[in-house]
Amino acid sequence: MNTFLFDLDGTLLPLDDKLFLKTYFDEMHKEFEDIIEKEQLVKLIWTATDVMRCSQDNRTNMKTFMDKFKELVSELGNDLSEYITRFDKFYDNGFMKVKKSASQNEYVIKSIELLKDKGYTVVVATNPLFPMKAVHHRIKWAGLNPEDFYYITSYENSHSCKPYISYYEEILEFINKQPQDCIMVGNDVQEDLVASELGIKTFLIEDYIINRNEAEICCNYKGSYKDLYNYIEKLPSIK
Numbered sequence: 562m563n564t565f566l567f568d569l570d571g572t573l574l575p576l577d578d579k580l581f582l583k584t585y586f587d588e589m590h591k592e593f594e595d596i597i598e599k600e601q602l603v604k605l606i607w608t609a610t611d612v613m614r615c616s617q618d619n620r621t622n623m624k625t626f627m628d629k630f631k632e633l634v635s636e637l638g639n640d641l642s643e644y645i646t647r648f649d650k651f652y653d654n655g656f657m658k659v660k661k662s663a664s665q666n667e668y669v670i671k672s673i674e675l676l677k678d679k680g681y682t683v684v685v686a687t688n689p690l691f692p693m694k695a696v697h698h699r700i701k702w703a704g705l706n707p708e709d710f711y712y713i714t715s716y717e718n719s720h721s722c723k724p725y726i727s728y729y730e731e732i733l734e735f736i737n738k739q740p741q742d743c744i745m746v747g748n749d750v751q752e753d754l755v756a757s758e759l760g761i762k763t764f765l766i767e768d769y770i771i772n773r774n775e776a777e778i779c780c781n782y783k784g785s786y787k788d789l790y791n792y793i794e795k796l797p798s799i800k
Contacts, residue, residue, distance in 0.1 A: 562762065563799055564738050565676055566729075568747030569687035569696065571769035573673075574663050574703040581662035588655035592647040596639065605633045610690060614722045622689050622716035652694050665704040666768075668786035672793050673709055679793075680800035684712045686732055686745065688752060689719035712736050723752035729759055744781070746789065754780050764789060 570576045586606075590599040597605075609629040616625040631641040676683050687696060693715035697707045707713060712735060714728075721727040733740065740760035747753025747765070750772040754763045757779070765783035772778065782792060 562742060562744055563680075564682040564684065564736065564743040566684045566686040566732065566743055566745045566756070566761070568745075568749065568753050568766075569685055569699055569703075571748040571771065572746060572753075572766050573669055573685070573705065574699050575666050575669075575769060576664075577662045581659060584659045584662055585656070588658050589651050591655055592651045593644075596643070597637070601637075605630060608633060613690065613716070617721060617725065617727065619720060622719050622722065623692070626716060648692075652692060652698075656695060656698060660698075660702050663699065663702045665702070666786045668790040670704045672786075672790045673705055675790070675793050677709065679796060679798040681796075682711045682736065682738070683709065684732065684736060685710045685714065686729070686747075687714055688723045689714040689716045689728070690722065691716060693717055723749070724755045726755065726758055729756045729761065733759070750776055750778055754778070757781075764792070 567573050570581075571578075586599065586603050589606075590602055593602055609626045612629040613622050613626040616622070618625070620628070627641065627645075630644065634641055634644060673683060685696065685700065687699075693713070696713055696715050700707050700710075700713070712732065714732065719728065720731060729745070733743070743756075744762040744764055745753055745756035747763075748767070748769045748771055750765065750770070752771075754765060757763050763780040763782070765778065765780045766786065766789065767783055768785055782788075784792075
């Protein structure tokens with residue numbers, strides 16, 4: 562094993578999900594309040610996001626989202642280009658206020674440093690629902706740097722989402738690794754542990770665990786952030 566895939570929200574980045582979503586949409590609507598009501602904007606975002614989550618064609622997630630969003634705003638007599646301009650502005654400005662929903666964990670920071678020192682390939686395998694700039698912001702909120710990672714998924718470079726196996730297959734193809742080379746570290750039982758279906762080892766972070774319907778948990782390892790660090794500390798250097 563020589564490669565670690567890390568989920569972001571709730572794994573690398575400790576996160577209050579409810580506060581994140583509330584602040585996210587509150588701040589986003591400030592960029593759009595002169596052209597659309599908040600409730601309607603949120604509905605459009607979720608509708609296009611749901612289409613993106615389920616898409617299994619050859620379009621990037623960004624293309625899938627924007628194709629559906631264009632259809633929705635066109636029905637309102639609005640132009641997609643105006644929305645794209647405002648989305649970009651939001652992710653450069655208002656999105657930064659969402660940081661209050663996040664925190665840092667010393668064992669996360671130490672784990673990434675240790676993996677790099679030991680020569681492991683480290684990837685951010687976050688569900689690619691956001692543009693890269695939003696992913697970079699959240700990596701920095703975690704006390705890390707985008708440069709710490711060999712590859713980072715986003716809606717610009719991905720063609721499917723978790724929990725589809727194709728999401729993980731695309732990562733493996735891009736980083737030129739085999740399943741047995743990798744371990745997936747995440748807090749979501751359904752979205753992260755599914756990587757095991759490809760033969761990827763899994764480590765469940767229990768601090769911010771998400772387990773819909775209390776499903777049976779099947780993973781190679783599980784524990785706290787500190788347990789993860791202790792596991793990494795015992796790994797051999799592969800430099």
